Amino acid sequence: MRKLVIAATGASGAVYCKGILDKLAHLKGQWDEVSLLMSDNARDVWTTELGDDSYDSYPYLNFDRNDFNAPFASGSGKYDTMIIIPCSMGTLGRIAGGISNDLLTRAADVILKERRKLICVVRETPYNLVHIRNMETVTLAGGIICPATPSFYSRPQTIEQVAMTVVDRVLDLAGFDISTYRWGK
Secondary structure: OOEEEEEEOOOOOHHHHHHHHHHHHHOHHHOOEEEEEEOHHHHHHHHHHHOOOHHHHOOOEEEOOOOOOOHHHOHHHOOOEEEEEEEOHHHHHHHHOOOOOOHHHHHHHHHHHOOOEEEEEEOOOOOOHHHHHHHHHHHHOOOEEOOOOOOOOOOOOOHHHHHHHHHHHHHHHOOOOOOOOOOOO
């Protein structure tokens, strides 16, 4: 069983965060604990893009960005996966630079130092050289960069279905057993 942190930054893409939170609710048998960490900007973006504040209605443990007493602020908390969805380039840069100025960046630092799984669903376009080098640095440190780039093999018909192609890819990367479109099947 697993313990994971879902974190959201203020980058556009609240639909991805909502999608993963919804999907994890249906995968309850595959995890022990899910902790949710959202920046203030992430909440604002969610409200702007999705038109509600339903991020407060999920049954996951919620933590404030300055709560360094959160169990995943230390390697002894034994969280095995952190997914930052969406991940702003500012957050990625702080992680790449080892700047642990809030709980989100501290948790990412802990996940990397403990050699556990960090998945950053970056949401920016186009990339500049600083973005690319920060992605390289996080990758070399053991993180996984998964750009929020949807696929269209499954012929998605709605924005939500398009977004779920990214969410399903992230859940695959995190090691969950999910039912999703598979190429060639």
